Amino acid sequence: MIFFSSRCLEYSFPGHPESPERVRRVYEYLNRKGYRFEEVKPCRKEDILLVHTPAHLKRVKTNSFFDPDTPNMENIYQYASLSAGAALQAAKQALEGENSFSLLRPPGHHAGKNYLGGFCYFNNIAIAVTWSLKKGVDKIAIVDFDGHHGNGSEDIFLGEKRVLYLSLHQYPAYPGTGEISKENCLNFPLPPGCKEEQFMRFFLEGINKVKKFSPSLIAVSAGFDAYKKDPLLNLNLEVETYLKIGEEIASLSKPLFALLEGGYHRDLPLCVENFLKGAGIK
Template sequence: MVLFHDPRCLDYGNSARPEQPARLGKTVPLLQQNHPNWTWRTAVTATEEDAALAHDETLLARLQQAQDFDADTPWWEDIDAHAYRATGSAMAATAAALNGEGPAMSLMRPPGHHATETQAMGFCYLNHIAVAALHAREHRQVNRVAVWDFDAHHGNGTEAILAERSDVLFVSVHQSPGYPGTGLKSFANCVNYPVRPLTPRGDHMATLEESWQRVIAFRPDLVLVSAGFDAYVGDPITDMTLEKTDFATLGSWLHDATVPVAAVLEGGYSSDLPHLVDAFLTSWAGEAATV
């Protein structure tokens, strides 16, 4: 297991918001304590050229203007640097997976899957997974990329950026009704599975399994996972019912995949987040669960 993290990602925000530094401030030490054999790396930051694979230059310029994007998405000092580092980390995790270094995940903030070509929103400023997918298509021998998004919110930004491409598949399972209100229908290369609030976890997991089969059936050369942990029953900003063991099951599917897989942390706002990530990664790595 190769994990990409930069402690500078804790240097903005505060505990008054769900997307807060403690999410990773508590997750990283827990993983390091429970898994001393896992490899930790800090990626180089992404460049503007990298970000421009998925974003319009107006957004890249806007990141430097000290003005909030929306109520969920404040402007923070150096938010552009934070966003570019998280993008670079997703790209590095992707490269590690493609290089055969095994399971790889980026554990950074801010998350990315709501950011569109032109707009920062929903705690997201740059769309790391979209940049990583497009970079792999342009610069690696990757003909087909599948993005699997199990965050409880629809990855509207990823969908908008990757829509209508025959070389990329986007598959998302998300709460509906729920933020941001998109992802109600499938079209072209975008497959959406809206799930009602308070859907029993067995039904939610059956939908996730069907969605994962869609990913595999695409026969991708690379799978990128928008790993959000906010479909957890204890998450404060959603109404879903998954338990820790369900995230371990998702990890086991990645473990069984025969193509390179990299994951990027998206949401997850419960204080149990460290244990959810641990369960997911432990089964992805094919290791026995710790209690």
């Protein structure tokens, strides 16, 4: 199942790479391919507070922040709540037996307990994972194949034994974290220019660790900026690599849900389609 709301296309900031067009193109492409979409509801304040501090929530709600990458826009609280709400619904759907994907923006994995950044206001995946733990899921693995390190997700889950966080990312690059693994956070920093073969070798190593961890649920931070033509990074994945990535995650045979993070090239719809096919998300 795919969650989407055209409301997430309503906000934009001139010249910003995280634009409504990138998501609109994916939506229109998948729609033409026969995919169907479920409408979403905003996340409740209580659920945002499972992860974020009251001060952070207030900052977003009252537009009292400044970050050069993460624009302060009217109603951004509502859009960020909607994206987090879609993440919760995707997790719920996975737990009910159907793999799912949220095609909403803003993304989330750079938002920490008490900060925003990197185009992210609330950490969608962290909210969905924490909610699932609260519902009684014993162990959850987060697989983050966005080409940037999910510093916010690490900030939130470092030391949480019920969560294994796996991230593959270019290093050095924004946000400058993820050079080494720490406790339950497994980081694979990759040099700029890294080839697909090297990326996939580390990815499979990470997937093996996920298998040993034996989670009951898999949450995927699905960013597509490790794609070879992406303007923000210098990694070299092909469109077809995302099919393999999806297949490897699905081969763990656990309930899974995935959320859109980054991905800024025009080929984003093809990358997403391949991942959905590989992961068996319809």
